[in-house]
Amino acid sequence: MSENNRMRLLWAGFMAILAAGVGFAIRGGIFDNWGKEYGFTAAQLGAIGGAGFSGFCFGIIIGGVIVDKIGYGKLVALALLCHVLSAFVTFGASTPANAYNFLFWGMFIFAYANGTLEAVANPLVATLFPENRTHYLNILHASWPAGMVLGSVAGWVLDDKMQLGWKVQLALYLVPTALYAIMFLGQKFPKSEAAEKGASFVSMLKPVGILGALVACYLLSLFFGDIFKAFSPEQAKNIGYAVGGVLLIVVALMTKFSLGSFILFVLFVTHALVGAVELGTDGWIQNITGNLFTSEQGKYLFIWTSAIMFGLRFCAHWIEKTLKLSPIGLLLVCAAIACVGLNLASGMQTFSMALVALGIYAVGKTFFWPTMLAVVGDRYPQSGAVAMSIMGGIGMLSAGLIGGPGLGYGKDRFAGEELKKADAALYSEYKAEKPSTFLNLASTEAYGLDGTKLAAAKEAKEKTPQQKTVVEADQKGDRATLKADSFIPMTMAAIYLLLLLYFKAIGGYKVVRIDEQAS
Template sequence: MNSPDSTAVSPRPTRLFVACIIALVAMSFGFVVRAFLLTEWRVTFNLSESQLGSIQGAGLFPQALTIILFSLIIDRVGYGRTIAFAFVAHLVSAIVTITATDFHGLYWGTFIFALAGGAIEAAVNPITATLYSHSKTHHLNILHAGWPGGLVIGGLLAIALGTAGGENSWRWKVALYLIPVAIYGAMMLGQKFPVQERVAAGVSYTDMLKEFGWAGCLIVSMFMAYAVDEILRVFGWRLPNAAMLVVALGPTVLFAWRIRSFGRPMFVFLLLVMILLATTEIGTDSWIADLMTPVLKELGSNAGNWVLIYTSAIMFALRFCAGPIVHRISPLGLLAVCALIASAGLFWLANAGAAPLIVFAAATCYGLGKTFFWPTTLGVVSEQFPKGGALTLSAVAGVGMISVGVLGNPLLGTLQDKSLDQRLASQYPVIHRKVAEAPQTKYGLSFQPLDKTKIAILPAAEISQVETIRITNNQATLGKVAVLPAVMFFCYCGLMVYFRARGGYRPVQMETAQTG
């Protein structure tokens, strides 16, 4: 893996672009296997919903840390060294996770995997935006087809492995992501990487930071503080409120003093919308297999997994079609339509019952809605803020990852624990007293997690009653998430009105950015 050369375009852009896609496939392999193993890990390691949420969060927020940190230095250290770091971290993650014997092993293996994913995302997005500077949204959508493509392939392989390996079958499934890791590592060898378009255009590092601004720094730093707190929770500690303020405000004050720029208001707005977007797409995908498995139990133990594979297949196929669509209705129009469809799909899933045809029809609606969210948002940021270079492009992805990692996923898990606690206590108080653990408080919500080992030794009739409550609770959770894309719809409509008042949506060319 080589450092960037002195040319603006890679001499072998197709091979480099394909290698970037496969790197995203490796990321999604790990993601889908982890999503599929939640139910098994819950039983094997007696994990609460909150602990599962913490593991899912650890698979996301560390990724944001490396996305943002590498975006600040990637033009100096080079894409090659960044991807080499990711490759090594992927190998270490596999070793830690496969040898895990408790919650902490699973947590740290997932944490390291996310660090690798952040380095990958910090590199592949600006590489693609530079290679295809005149069709950014289209090619970023193709790049990110690697994510659902990996979900489909990895998911099918995990299902095919089944129980092979006996009680260690889950360890073999974790090792699956080493296949695409080896492929992208081999394809990246000997590559010449392009110079990022900001650098090639002579835009200074300070001007890049001004696009990001102290407002962007504040948003990122706030989530960084929550990330530190989330890590400390694993050891039973908490970050005091005063310390969280220091972590959030310290970098922001320093940034404001040195750079003296609020940042581009629209960019700051998109950062906030990205919090909702990431929870809608990645947060839901993290949980949907686990949530839908008991709902579709009549179709077998892997039924919930098929919902994730099915919606991912829809995404994979449609992301190749983004170019013609954005030429017709603009990227913001596409995002608005997708938000409306995703909200309807999630609400439908929440009320679909257990009829397989109805569930998969609702999943089709959700899959259509979430398809273009992530890459089209990256395309908008790259087209509107080219002076921001790798930083603005990576920051919006980083905020998405860190927000769903430290807030979205753990909060969804906590909401499930809280709601399950209330439903069981209300409908079957005697059973609740038998299986409830000591009270906990998280995100201001007090609840008693249910002990899986105690549930397992209940009489069959009582186990059935608990499962009935769990099924109802799982689907209701998706209904709560449906509110988020509904809010996003109005946000995108507001941006469309803004651009219409300015003559319509048009990508900003770097020459305009330098002189304007």
């Protein structure tokens, strides 16, 4: 394959993920529009945002399963079709009665397209650049923060400055969508190392095995449990677990009850935490900072953290070589930095302090996603696109089912508790009609604040003492949510430390060839 062809495919993948980043950033910036226009609670907004991750899982897992068999080109065409379709579905939202379903499924289809493209881009770049996967996968995923910067700037100009409707803002992601279609057009695609050697799908799935499938199937059971709540609220959870159980049995039968790699299982669990803390937090951070400061400052901070990520993702190779870190060592350092950043962010009182705290957090989260993918590519080449795609799906499912809704639930719970503590009567007046829960657990039931009433209190030019109390309680809820969020990278740091010790015990981290067996 020529160098020109190789680099054009890299940058076509870059543009595809950039389209996803643009849509993600604009959606995060218009959460407040949706809350005000349709009266959504934070938990409902979190669920809509969650669909923007859950659909990704289906796209990347299904795409990863079939990409080595049908080729990259057909999946790119499918993603293009879904990106266009998602615009029509999302723009169907018009009233409080129909908005939730249109926005939820529009985001789901959009995310499915994004996942399908990542099922193409990740194994494609890993195959094109086997000599330095960490470096080139980080370059590929620099497109994500680049898209978030572009989307956030566009949202700031169109929303805050020009006061245009949210549909006009969201339609901007169709521009990079058209560009990636043109860049992929007519290109020659390689095959993964496993596909080149004629490996069957079952042999690619064996390293995942029952243990790896258990992580994905648990998250899928939560997803289907949410879906079936609309049809059978009492049995939805059981139906979800039944679907997840059936899928687990199918994998067990296909792999002849192979347990799979325990280290790959640990990486899958850890990537679920990556999805929750990185993408789940990204989905809410603009809303939270806009609430703690001003909407415009929230956008500045979002652009600031995204710009840091964009720049640093071109430096992964230099950082590894300079600091003499393995990919696992890099991940350990990043997890510790992210934990510190979120703890500092929970106490930020001034805009300058926010720049420092969120800047530290941005440095920490920069290398999580692409470096985790590189580790799977390095250690499990015999799995082809399968393990890498399942890992991406797990991360996005976790962001959609745990990270996004979890932070929305935290905001509801902590804000409600703060207002109830400050003024019980005022809390009764402002609390939402329906309670928020986390992971469908009745024991987590908590009442947040009504989105429409909260927006009115925030936007009042001459706030009454009661409105000030409501706004302060909501801000305290946001700070408590960031504090709780910091426990996720703390847990990740402990896992990476154990992995670092494990690799040291077996002679150090190294890239495995397809004819070797990774433990």
